[in-house]
Amino acid sequence: MNNPFSATSAARFGTKFGRDVKARTINNKLIEAVLTSCEPRAKQLVEQVDSGGSQVSRHRAHTSVANAAVLARQVSALPVDNLSKMVVDPADSKPTEYALATGQAAVHRLRILDQVYGPGTRTLLQHCGLQRGMRVADIGCGVGMVTRLLADLVGPEGTAMGIDVSADQLEQARSLAKASGQKNLSFFQGDAVDTGLPHGSFDLVYCRFLLLHLRQPTAALRQMYSLLRPGGILVCEDGDLTSAGSIPASALNAFADLFGQLAPIRGVDYTLSRHLHRLALESGFAQPNIRIHQPAIAVGEGKSLLVLSVIEASPAFLDAGLLTLEELGSTVADMRRATEDKNVLALMPPMTQVWATKIS
Numbered sequence: 001m002n003n004p005f006s007a008t009s010a011a012r013f014g015t016k017f018g019r020d021v022k023a024r025t026i027n028n029k030l031i032e033a034v035l036t037s038c039e040p041r042a043k044q045l046v047e048q049v050d051s052g053g054s055q056v057s058r059h060r061a062h063t064s065v066a067n068a069a070v071l072a073r074q075v076s077a078l079p080v081d082n083l084s085k086m087v088v089d090p091a092d093s094k095p096t097e098y099a100l101a102t103g104q105a106a107v108h109r110l111r112i113l114d115q116v117y118g119p120g121t122r123t124l125l126q127h128c129g130l131q132r133g134m135r136v137a138d139i140g141c142g143v144g145m146v147t148r149l150l151a152d153l154v155g156p157e158g159t160a161m162g163i164d165v166s167a168d169q170l171e172q173a174r175s176l177a178k179a180s181g182q183k184n185l186s187f188f189q190g191d192a193v194d195t196g197l198p199h200g201s202f203d204l205v206y207c208r209f210l211l212l213h214l215r216q217p218t219a220a221l222r223q224m225y226s227l228l229r230p231g232g233i234l235v236c237e238d239g240d241l242t243s244a245g246s247i248p249a250s251a252l253n254a255f256a257d258l259f260g261q262l263a264p265i266r267g268v269d270y271t272l273s274r275h276l277h278r279l280a281l282e283s284g285f286a287q288p289n290i291r292i293h294q295p296a297i298a299v300g301e302g303k304s305l306l307v308l309s310v311i312e313a314s315p316a317f318l319d320a321g322l323l324t325l326e327e328l329g330s331t332v333a334d335m336r337r338a339t340e341d342k343n344v345l346a347l348m349p350p351m352t353q354v355w356a357t358k359i360s
């Protein structure tokens, strides 16, 4: 870097400056500038600071943006288009425990996630008792990747409803569903622990990568129990983020390290899938079935899931003080190199699949 201030000092500046202005907003916007390689946006930020800041503040803000731009170039080995799709807009961030992006910023990574886990999901749904004509719910549906699959599998005589707490996710889900031309699906905004939907209204309730993001996963499972009619089927898929990595060990192991450290800070359990069978039992399901599989990827787009997830959750890692902006830059660059190395086999989070019938 050929400028006098480090990127770390840029981040520190955000915090210091924020004692009298909005520190977190400034920090988040600098991070955003870094992750998007988006200097014009960073300059806009400086203009905002210019209109209210002192001479010293203005100088520091300009320096911070210069550092952010330098770091952005280091990190931007990933295609800029993809980065800008993934960026988290602080204005959109919700006061929830969810550490990843929502809305347009979430679509790219959730598509990749579906490439990795979708085949296992389809096989599970074909085995668990799902039938044409059923009424099914997909809770924590995100942008509706599985909701659309469910709508397809139940056919026009059945219905699929995607439920998510985030209006931004649902906006994307609705527009992707419209583009697919499917008519038998709908979306509903609600919290997994208390959807407000009538009890007994579904033949099958599904969720994927939801429970590990919740502070009250058992309450969500109990809610799923009550949403099912007697004889209805629960189908849950959840991953253990701390058991991802690579063979041989590589920079991709940062994924497990960072999420492992973040979980207690956010009050969630990213190893929840290890206990999913017991949690289903405790929530009223008498005889849950279980299967565990771990996708391993040497080459191809799916391999980028680990680095994309670290980039997407980076505002949460930085907020939690797990690493500096500078460390984030080098971690992402190292992870990207490992992703491109065909001798490194990426091990995705192992997926636990639990399915059970509601007896009575």
Ligand SMILES: C[S@@+](CC[C@H](N)C(=O)[O-])C[C@H]1O[C@@H](n2cnc3c(N)ncnc32)[C@H](O)[C@@H]1O
Residues within 6 Å of the ligand: 096, 098, 100, 102, 110, 113, 114, 139, 140, 141, 142, 143, 144, 145, 146, 163, 164, 165, 166, 169, 190, 191, 192, 193, 207, 208, 209, 210, 213, 214
């Ligand atoms: C990792 S995404 C998974 C999306 C989708 N199930 C899939 O596999 O593509 C987790 C989703 O859970 C949603 N979510 C988080 N907390 C929630 C809550 N309390 N109630 C409902 N949805 C929630 C998030 O908004 C996000 O869309």
